Amino acid sequence: MPSEQRVDLVLSALQGSLEGFRSAVARAVDEVRAELERRRQPAGVPPDPQALGALASRIMDPGRFAGLFAEDSLLDPEAYALLEQAHEALASLDAADDRMFVESIPEGASLRDAVEAGLGRLGVAFGAARVAELAREGRHRTNGHAGHLSHFPPPSWNRAERGLAPPLVVETPGATLRAGALAEFLDGAQKLVLVVQGAAPPAPLVRLITPGVLVVQTKEPEELGRLADFEGPAVAALFPEGSGAACFTHDPSAGTGLAERMAVEELPEVSDLRPVGAISAAQQAEELAQLASLSRVGAAAPAAPSTNGHAASGGGDSARPADRLAAWLLRQANLRDLG
Amino acid sequence: MSTATCSLLRMSVEEDRSFELDDYAGPVARWCPGCGDHSVLAASQRLLREEQLAPEKTVFVSGIGCSGRFPHHLGTYGFHGIHGRALPLATGVKLHRPDLNVFAVMGDGDCASIGAGHWVHAVRYNTDMVALMLDNHIYGLTKKQTSPTTPQGYRTNTQPHGSFLPSLNPLTATLGITNASFVAQTAEWIPQHLQATLRAAYRHRGFAFVRVLQRCPHYTLSMFIDAVRDPDKIELLVHEDGVQVDGLEKIYEHVRPHDPSDLDFARRLAEEDSDPEHPIRLGVFFRDPSRAVYDVIRRVPSRSAGEKVELLNRELDRHAI
Amino acid sequence: MTTPTETRGDAAPAKATGRPRADAQAGREADGKIVHRLDQHIVEIVSDSGEGAQTCGKIFGTVSARMGNGVWTVEIIPAEIEPPARSPAGASGNRIRLGSREVTNWGDYTNLVIAFNEQVLLARHRAGALAPDATILLEDMWKRHDDPDILDQWSAAMEELGSADYRIIPVPMEKECLEVVDDARRGKNMFALGVLSAIYGRDRELLEGAIARRFAKKDDEITRRNVELLDRGMRWAEGHLDFQIEVPPTSDASAKVVMNGNQAIALGAIAAGLELASMYPITPASSVSHYLAEIFQDYGGILHQAEDEIAAAGVAIGASFSGKTAFTITSGPGMALKTEFLGLAIMTETPLVVVDVQRGGPSTGLPTRVEQSDLLAALFGQPGDAPHVVLAPATIEECFHSMVLARRIAETFRTVVIVLSDANLATGVQPFPRPEPRAEWQGSPPDQGAVPDGARPYEWDPRTGLSTRFIPGQEGGQFTATGLAHDEESHVAYDPQVNQRSSRARSRKLAVLQSTLTPPPIYGEGSGDLLVVGWGSTKGAIEEAVERARAEGLSVSSTHLTFLSPLPPGLTEMFGRFGRVMTVEINYSDEPDDPFITPENRRRGQLAWLLRAQTLVDVDCWTRVMAEPLRPGSIHEVIRDRLAVTGGVA
Structure with missing residues (x-):
């Protein structure tokens, strides 16, 4: 399936998240527009005879009507201009199609930087809202907010904004997939979906498994719908069909024990790993081993199926170094329920 | 939070806040000393602090009667409506603004007499809110008229030879309504139980109906005097999905484990609650x-x-x- | 004094309504037929309930509107839900008035009827709906029926109908339809549509398109068969009728939409940015909610069917309190039930829009019929002093725009706005200029900004009484709205001054609103012998009557009030420029010369009552409650009567 088509499927699976963000933006556009109307500079601007509708224009004097509320509508020109700019920024986000939630990474570029760029671009919704709020309350700083309207990345977001974080779909070459760098973004209700192209490490997202984060590696775009339903942060990688990647889910909402939360559907052979870009075979092996050990915890409950054999089927051999490491890592992650 | 109403503009200046009891305080309550409303008010304020509900995102709606003044004494938004009609107002608030925390406070006449039609339907709508029926078995504000929950034979100004009919049982009534999702009973004179019941009601997603038994110091003190003095007159319904208060069973020794998912049994327990000889059951039915x-x-x-x-x-x- | 509508049979409005007679001046020959060229004509199709006359009428009306005619359509509603076949109580159908210019009302009497049996025709005859010289196309199968009872009914009906000067033309509808379908009951309406379309020269392509749209949800075969029936009806008319009627189209080519008043209210509500409607089923208001139920959620709107009328008001007030203004839709009996809640909204200054689609009253009254009897109840129905706004759309177009205005006023003035529509507007269908919705009409989302320090929830401006509303979610704005007397902080008032001050603030708002109104336009000259004052759906009929009277040289004008509370400015001065002033309304008033009635005890029309009180002018009235809209011909006669013109209508 071409990448373009897969991205569309991902976007439709994420519809719930997109809608949430979009309707907040739509509402903000209305709010700022209404504010602009209310604060329209009264000097010399004749009232709009249609403002109250066609009936009113025949039986009312719109000028007198508007005059009732004229005195409290003044705003200094600078604040008004800022309000206009904020409106423009919000309106252009409102008008953009769902492709605005997609960021593409060229070969060799940094995944982290691309995610920051994408979120910074979408975060302009928050930046513009902040500018509008400051301007309408007269608390803006002269020339102090222009940046907010072009780039407003996650570190600038507050808790409420992180709770409404825009989802981001990243088209990424497999060789760029250094997932550990994404941890800093997994906060609030952030959803990240990596649409992986070409050769890729088999289990890169294992590094992101922490107690509150929904982590999914899959080859089925429909699987991603669960991200939209999940309340907390979530990250997913969509691999091409037939790729050798592992498929698993870590779902914090599935239960309190790791056994309930981990489901490994597919765990590939470890034998023939090769470096992908700058990601060494050892790093890949490390991730796979970690997944294997997590899957064994999952396998304690017989729910974790494996389509691909031996790695998942073994019992707990905690003498192996990878398992010891895994156990240590998990302890660090504060998963006290490992047992 | 509803996407329909969250404002990016507001969010942009939102800071992490924490709320103290003072944040939920309104003008000093003017109910009579000894009125059960004081106790429910205090428990509500503690609930709000416990759950850290933003005062501006919380709305208490009331009807008319002594309980109608309830919102006036809180630091939240309030709507003191008309007699018997708190529930339609509260439904309107929640329907249009699902992001708000909604509480409806009614008296017994308010809820079960003039507002009975709304009560039935509000239970069926199962709109996400807490509905408190402050039941002192009498019309207090208008000076001692019979209410639907006045015990049979009790003398009032409108039925001076004793209330004609057996009192209406709000628990069986509520439990009989299709789509009821939360029915509990508590008593104003056991603050820990009241508190725990309000918490369970608030945390329930849906229409949480709580009947609060409470004394009117002027007109119905005698009705409750035995239950207040003698813990044997109380039976606690306990369950991990209901109300459990540590240590309370030391005072109230009648404890009955009851799984609140069992509707048939809940109805039986509620039916028995009509019997004045029977201990009063408190907990989530x-x-x-x-x-x-x-x-x-x-x-x-x-x-x-x-x-x-x-x-x-x-x-x-x-x-x- | 004459009472025109009761004696209207004597006042045959033949010329005014343009009867297609052989001697019509405009008549000319075409293909051996007499073509009557008329500037307006009223046609109706009537059948048993379930035979599809309404569908036929609607398609005919729509196609006529598309062809550029002015159109006013009225449904003929059976008196029972499932009346027996062939009973006068079951008469169901549509009445379409066509014009060469904008048609603003239902007109006078029907000029041409197509009827599926003689009993439903009889119903229309007895209702006094038909012009005495009407042309009648009547299914003739019944006179050859096997059932002797039916034959008896037929002859009795013919005898009764024979008292009028009708021209009855038999049409073999059943026989013709059976050539195409097995069950003629399911085909006659399309055949009838064909007959009418041939008579009025309706465009075949538009008809086919309308039929296809009507049956779009069914299979193509159904559309094909209906078109075949249409063609058959057209061919029959071409082969058997000796006349055609031509009502030329209007010259107005502007974009138009066509709908009934309740649909216009629903769309107007959406255009106004209203997002929550709550209601309880009641005729004739319910169809507003039917339409909203279909489309409202697409606009982020909620239609809530409440458990009763009271709750419907309560839910709307609760919603308004917490955000955007909400509205409730009802009719008279529902208004009565909502009264206490309206008082609460007014007292707490919670904006609310209430639509009252008036029907006949009091009590259950005439549920499907028009009346304008709720005016005084709408104005003064709430116990205590409860000032609020009442406005009345006069046309279907105004039904749409009045919602935009109502919401804006409700929100700006923190008050209740009652919109008085009626059953005539609710079910009448008329083309009108296409509204151009604007984003501004949607208004602002509820303000969630923090409330400035020190601001109070009822900071009444001492001059205007206006104050800024606090909405839940606004930090620092926490207050408890209450129906008890309260001060600026919304604290229950114990100070005796407070009630005086707060009552003044609530009342002052109406005067402030009035200061933004302009005097109502006058139809006709600005001064003269008689001024007719109307409100609501009677506007078209009144103006048509005034026009006819003015064409006769009578010095009469009219004005129409949209705002009933506050009344527009300048009325006293305007009334002073006319020798007499009278209202024309669809509500009950005593006749001055009736037994026991004196000028002191006479109960006058409701607007007259109001205008007399407010202007101290001796305003007279003429009103009727005949369970139907007023006819321009009747009003014309009243004008002549008031101006003491003798002789019949010219």
Whole structure:
């Protein structure tokens, strides 16, 4: 399936998240527009005879009507201009199609930087809202907010904004997939979906498994719908069909024990790993081993199926170094329920 | 939070706040000393602090009667409506603003007499809110008239030879309504139980109906005197999905484990509660969080003015000639 | 004094309504037929309930509107839900008035009827709906029926109908339809549509398109068969009728939409940015909610069917309190039930729009019929002093725009706005200029900004009484709205001054609103012998009557009030420029010369009552409650009567 088509499927699976963000933006556009109307500079601007509708224009004097509320509508020109700019920024986000939630990474570029760029671009919704709020309350700083309207990345977001974080779909070459760098973004209700192209490490997202984060590696775009339903942060990688990647889910909402939360559907052979870009075979092996050990915890409950054999089927051999490491890592992650 | 109402502009200046009891305090309450309303008010304020509900995102709606003054004494938004009609107002608030925390406070006459029609339907709508029926078995504000929950034979100004009919049982009534999802009873003179019941009600998603037994210091003190003095007159319904207060069973020794998911049994327990010889049962009679919640079912996407104008133009084209 | 509508049979409005007679001046020969060229004509199609006359009428009306005619359509509603076949009580159908210019009302009497049996025709005859010289196309199968009872009914009906000067033309509808379909009951309406379309020269392509749209949800075969029936009806008319009627189209080519008043209210509500409607089923208001139920959610709107009328008001007030203004839709009996809640909204200054689609009253009254009897109840129905706004759309177009205005006023003035529509507007269908919705009409989302320090929830401006509303979610704005007397902080008032001050603030708002109104336009000259004052759906009929009277040289004008509370400025001065002033309304008033009635005890029309009180002018009235809209011909006669013109209508 071409990448373009897969991205569309991902976007439709994420519809719930997109809608949430979009309707907040739509509402903000209305709010700022209404504010602009209310604060329209009264000097010399004749009232709009249609403002109250066609009936009113025949039986009312719109000028007198508007005059009732004229005195409290003044705003200094600078604040008004800022309000206009904020409106423009919000309106252009409102008008953009769902492709605005997609960021593409060229070969060799940094995944982290691309995610920051994408979120910074979408975060302009928050930046513009902040500018509008400051301007309408007269608390803006002269020339102090222009940046907010072009780039407003996650570190600038507050808790409420992180709770409404825009989802981001990243088209990424497999060789760029250094997932550990994404941890800093997994906060609030952030959803990240990596649409992986070409050769890729088999289990890169294992590094992101922490107690509150929904982590999914899959080859089925429909699987991603669960991200939209999940309340907390979530990250997913969509691999091409037939790729050798592992498929698993870590779902914090599935239960309190790791056994309930981990489901490994597919765990590939470890034998023939090769470096992908700058990601060494050892790093890949490390991730796979970690997944294997997590899957064994999952396998304690017989729910974790494996389509691909031996790695998942073994019992707990905690003498192996990878398992010891895994156990240590998990302890660090504060998963006290490992047992 | 509802996407229909969250404002990016407001969010942008939101800071992490924490709330103290003072944040929920309004002007000093003027109820009579000894009125059970004081106790419910204090428990509500503690609940708000415990759950850290933003005062501006919380609305208490009331009807008329002594309980009607309830919102006036809180630091939240309030709507002191008309007699018997707190529930439609509260439904309107929640339907339009699912992001708000909604509480409806009613008296016994308010809820079960003049507002009985709304009560039935509010239970069925199962809109996400807490509904408190402050039941002192009498019309207090208007000076001692019979209410639907006045015990048979009790003398009032409108039925001076004793109330004619057996009192209405609000628990069986509520439990009989299709789609009821939370029915509990508590008593104003056991603050820990009251508190725990309010918490369970608040945390329930759906219409949480709580009957609070309470004394009117002027007119119905005698009705409750035995139950207040003698813990044997109380039976606690306990369950991990209901109300459990550590240590309370040391005072109230009648404890009955009751799984609130069992509707048939809940109805039986409630029916027995009509019997004046029977201990008063306090706790969660019934809870089913899977019942349809009206404001969730009715949630609609938010549309911008521009989108609406575009849709409207399309609709007008359908009528074009 | 004459009472025109009761004696209207004597006042045959033949010329005014343009009867297609052989001697019509405009008549000319075409293909051996007499073509009557008329500037307006009223046609109706009537059948048993379930035979599809309404569908036929609607398609005919729509196609006529598309062809550029002015159109006013009225449904003929059976008196029972499932009346027996062939009973006068079951008469169901549509009445379409066509014009060469905008048609603003239902007109006078029907000029041409197509009827599926003689009993439904009889119903229309007995209702006094038909012009005495009407042309009648009547299914003739019944006179050859096997059932002797039916034959008896037929002859009795013919005898009764024979008292009028009708021209009855038999049409073999059943026989013709059976050539195409097995069950003629399911085909006659399309055949009838064909007959009418041939008579009025309706465009075949538009008809086919309308039929296809009507049956779009069914399979193509159904559309094909209906078109075949249409063609058959057209061919029959071409082969058997000796006349055609031509009502030329209007010259107005502007974009138009066509709908009924309740649809216009629903769309107007959406255009106004209203997002929550709550209601309880009641005739004739319910169809507003039917339409909203279909489309409202697409606009982020919620239609809530409440458990009763009271709750419907309560839910709307609760919603308004917490955000955007909400509205409730009802009719008279529902208004009565909502009264206490309206008082609460007014007292707490919670914006609310209430649509009252008036019907006949009091009590259950005439549920499907028009009346304008709720005016005084709408104005003064709430116990205590409860000032609020009442406005009344006069046309279907105004039904749409009045919602935009109502919401804006409700929100700006923190008050209740009652919109008085009626059953005539609710079910009448008329083309009108296409509204151009604007984003501004949607208004602002509820303000969630923090409330400035020190601001109070009822900071009444001492001059205007206006104050800024606090909405839940606004930090620092926490207050408890209450129906008890309260001060600026919304604290229950114990100070005796407070009630005086707060009552003044609530009342002052109406005067402030009035200061933004302009005097109502006058139809006709600005001064003269008689001024007719109307409100609501009677506007078209009144103006048509005034026009006819003015064409006769009578010095009469009219004005129409949209705002009933506050009344527009300048009325006293305007009334002073006319020798007499009278209202024309669809509500009950005593006749001055009736037994026991004196000028002191006479109960006058409701607007007259109001205008007399407010202007101290001796305003007279003429009103009727005949369970139907007023006819321009009747009003014309009243004008002549008031101006003491003798002789019949010219």
